[in-house]
Every structure is written in C-alpha cells, then in structure tokens.
Amino acid sequence: MRANKMTKIYNEIVKFGNGFGSLMDAIPNPDTVLRKSGSTYAGYRDLLYDAHLWSCIQSRKSGTLSTQYELVGANSQFITEVFNKLDIQQLAEDILDSLLYGFQPIEIYWKNEGDFTIPYKAVSKPQELFYIDSEGKLRYKPNGQAKGVKLPEMKFLDIRNKPSHSAPYGTALLSKCYWPIKFKNGGIRFWVNFMERYGMPLLIGKYSRGASKAESERLAEELAGMTEDSVIVTPNDIEISMEEPHRYSSVRLYSEMIKLSNSEVSKAILSQTLTTEVSSGSKAAAETHYKIRNEIIRSDMRLVESAINTLIGYIVKLNFGHTDGTQFRYITEQENLHTKLDRDLKIQRFGGITFSSDYWIKQYGYSREDLD
Structure with a gap:
C-alpha cells in the first residue's frame, strides 16, 4: 500500500503544456509584449535599428566574443581541426541572439x-518557423502546414534563454526594450515636428497704416521665402524683425523622455547604465557596475559553452559512437592569470631563471613594497 502511494512522487503532475491553450500540439508563446502589441519577431528585429540598443547589444556580446577559448578532453585535437573549418565566432554570436529573442x-x-x-x-x-510542442520539444513549422515537423536528432541546436514552465520560449530581452524604444521614437517624431514649428526664429513684418491687403499678403509670401533664401527686398517704410521662440521647457521634456528610454534599454540589456551613459560618478559606483558586467558576461559564456558542447557531443557521437569529456570553455582573465603564474613559477623553479622585481610588478600588479 505504501509502495503504491510512493509511486505518485515519480509521476509528473503538472506537465509542460498545462496552463496554455494549445492548438495542434503547439504551445502558444506567452510573451506578453508580442501578444498585446500584435507584433511579431520581425517587430523585435526592427528594434535593432535603434542606435542605443545596438550599442548596448554590441557591448554585451563583445565581452564574450573577445574572450579566447580552449578545447580540453580526449578528442580535443580532432575537435580543434573541425572547428578550424567552422566559423565558431559567428556561431557564438548567433547563440547569444537567444538572449534577445528568448530562443534561437x-x-x-x-x-x-x-x-x-x-x-x-x-x-x-528565424523564430517564426518554429514552435514548442507539449513535450517542450522544438518543432519546425513549414508554410501551409498546420502541424509541425519533428526535428531530426543532432540536426539543430535549440538554445533558449532562461526557459521555464511559464516561459517555454525563453526570456526575450527585446521584450523589455519594446515599449521604451517605441515611446522614444514617438518622442523624437514629436520633437522634430516641434523644431520645424518653433525652432526657426519668428519673422515679423510691420507695415505702415493704409497698406492694402494685397501688399500684406505679398509681404507674408516674401517672409516665407526668406526662411530659405535669407534675402528680401522691401520699401524702406516696412520694418522686419526676428523674435526667438522661448520654449526651453518643452525641449527639456522631450530630451528627458529620450534619456529615460535609453536608460531603460541599458538596464534591460546590460543590467546597468554606467557604461553607456557615464557622465560622472564615484569610483565605488564604477567598480560595482564593472562587477555586474563581469557577472553578466560570465553568464553569457556559460550559455555559449553549453550550446557548443552540445555540438561537440554530436560530433563525437557521430564519429566515435560515444560522448566523451571533450569540452569547449572560455578562458577568463582570472584563469589566464593563474595559468601564467603557474608557468612562471615552474620556469623559475626548474629552469634556473630568476625574474626581476620589475617583471613581477609589470605582469601581476605588485608594488615595490610588496616585493621588498
């Protein structure tokens, strides 16, 4: 009796598709922004035309893409030869796109x-060509077919950013940038209209009493043309003056809205704002932001490492019939330092070479006081 009761703990109660209204085995994407805005992944891609967002994305990706990697394990030499013929840098960048769209x-x-x-x-x-089924598996959705096609084994890498039961398609960072960028673009359009209307000085023409309507209309036309030609010829009894518009509060309003939108985008992509909007601040604040950036980069590295190690598993299994411990991993600055220190100590110990104080200061950041 007790054994029968205990078997229930081994069964899955809340299955992957529970909680989602699905059609033909497809779990709908619960992305709130896509659903409420009526947009698509193409709409997310359009956001990449925003210069500030693009800068933030490049800043985040560069932390991973600029780092060297190594291959370790039994078949590392074979994998190295394979990777020499494969664009690993582009593959890593494509993997990081899963951060933007949720899955890639x-x-x-x-x-x-x-x-x-x-x-x-x-x-x-493109993400539009795929969906997640009730088992959490990625399926291909050909045009014109209601039901998707199961993907062959070892044919696709299915990369998802922080997937969960409530977010089977992963977490898309661009969903957090959608409205700030839309509001910013709207603000810029209003600002351009504002500048067209109030940015130019107001030209005022004064006639003496008794001027006819035709003369007044002609002067108005001449003043309108003056905004482009900057030249006008009038009788000496006509007074022309310029008056600068005073609407600085409106200008600040538009500027602050754009600045706020950029700040929200920076926080969504970089988890901080200092690297893209730095103006002034304390050293402690800079160090905190630097620490956050390193943590984000390390997280991105783990994502790329996991995906590429999946590919390595495919390669080894297809060619050797098993999956061994060959691993792709990034070499962080701290790991580089430890490797260099271990090398230098071995050279000094077994090679009979003594490094100077200047060498230790230059390579490891020691001070004279540390070495005396």
Missing part, C-alpha cells in the same frame, strides 16, 4: 570528409 534555433549542416562526418556550417533560423 541553429541548423547544423553536415558533410562526409574521409571517414568522418563533420559540420561545415551552422546557420541561425
């Missing part, structure tokens, strides 16, 4: 080369 399918193209089957290309595919 990447198709692997294979070919036979001698006795081996190796990937020669990895191409990211």
Whole structure:
C-alpha cells in the first residue's frame, strides 16, 4: 500500500503544456509584449535599428566574443581541426541572439570528409518557423502546414534563454526594450515636428497704416521665402524683425523622455547604465557596475559553452559512437592569470631563471613594497 502511494512522487503532475491553450500540439508563446502589441519577431528585429540598443547589444556580446577559448578532453585535437573549418565566432554570436529573442534555433549542416562526418556550417533560423510542442520539444513549422515537423536528432541546436514552465520560449530581452524604444521614437517624431514649428526664429513684418491687403499678403509670401533664401527686398517704410521662440521647457521634456528610454534599454540589456551613459560618478559606483558586467558576461559564456558542447557531443557521437569529456570553455582573465603564474613559477623553479622585481610588478600588479 505504501509502495503504491510512493509511486505518485515519480509521476509528473503538472506537465509542460498545462496552463496554455494549445492548438495542434503547439504551445502558444506567452510573451506578453508580442501578444498585446500584435507584433511579431520581425517587430523585435526592427528594434535593432535603434542606435542605443545596438550599442548596448554590441557591448554585451563583445565581452564574450573577445574572450579566447580552449578545447580540453580526449578528442580535443580532432575537435580543434573541425572547428578550424567552422566559423565558431559567428556561431557564438548567433547563440547569444537567444538572449534577445528568448530562443534561437541553429541548423547544423553536415558533410562526409574521409571517414568522418563533420559540420561545415551552422546557420541561425528565424523564430517564426518554429514552435514548442507539449513535450517542450522544438518543432519546425513549414508554410501551409498546420502541424509541425519533428526535428531530426543532432540536426539543430535549440538554445533558449532562461526557459521555464511559464516561459517555454525563453526570456526575450527585446521584450523589455519594446515599449521604451517605441515611446522614444514617438518622442523624437514629436520633437522634430516641434523644431520645424518653433525652432526657426519668428519673422515679423510691420507695415505702415493704409497698406492694402494685397501688399500684406505679398509681404507674408516674401517672409516665407526668406526662411530659405535669407534675402528680401522691401520699401524702406516696412520694418522686419526676428523674435526667438522661448520654449526651453518643452525641449527639456522631450530630451528627458529620450534619456529615460535609453536608460531603460541599458538596464534591460546590460543590467546597468554606467557604461553607456557615464557622465560622472564615484569610483565605488564604477567598480560595482564593472562587477555586474563581469557577472553578466560570465553568464553569457556559460550559455555559449553549453550550446557548443552540445555540438561537440554530436560530433563525437557521430564519429566515435560515444560522448566523451571533450569540452569547449572560455578562458577568463582570472584563469589566464593563474595559468601564467603557474608557468612562471615552474620556469623559475626548474629552469634556473630568476625574474626581476620589475617583471613581477609589470605582469601581476605588485608594488615595490610588496616585493621588498
């Protein structure tokens, strides 16, 4: 009796598709922004035309893409030769796109080369062509077909950013940038209209009493043309003056709205604002922001490492029939320092070479007081 009761703890109660109204086995994307705005992933891609957002994305990606990597394990030499023919840098950048859209399918193209089957290309595919089924698996949705197609094993990399039961399609950072950028673009349009209307000085023409209506209308036309030609010819009894508009409060309002929108985008992509909007601040604040940036970069590195290690598993399994411990990993600055220190200590101990104080100061940041 007790055994029968205990078996219930091994069964899944709340299954992956529960809580979502699904059609033909497809779990709808619960992304609130896409649903309420009526937008699509193409709308998310349009956001990338925003210069500030693009700058933030490049800043975040560069932290990972500028870091060297290494391959360790039994088949590391074989994997190195394969990766030399594959654009790993572009693959890593495509993997990081999952941060922006929530998930990123990447198709692997294979070919036979001698006795081996190796990937020669990895191409990211549009999110609109895929959906998640009730088992949490990625499916391809060909045009005109109601039901999706199961993907062959080892054909796709299914990368998702922080997926969960309530967010099966992952967490899209662009969803947090959608409204700030929309509001900013609207504000810029209003600002341009404002400048067209109030940015130019107001030209005032004064006639003496008794001027006819035709003369007044002609002067108005001449003043309108003066805004482009800056030249006008009038009788000496006509007075023309310029008056500057005083609407600085409205200008500040538009400027502050754009600044606030950019700040929200910075926080969404970088989790802070200092690196893109720095003007002044304390050293402690800068160090805090630097620490946050490093934590974000390390998180991104883990995402790329996990995806590429999945690809390595495919390669090893197809060619050797098993998956060994070959690993792709980024070499962080701290790891580089430890490796260099270990090397220098071995050289000094076993090579009979003694490094000077200047060397230790230059390479490891010691001071004279530390070495005396």
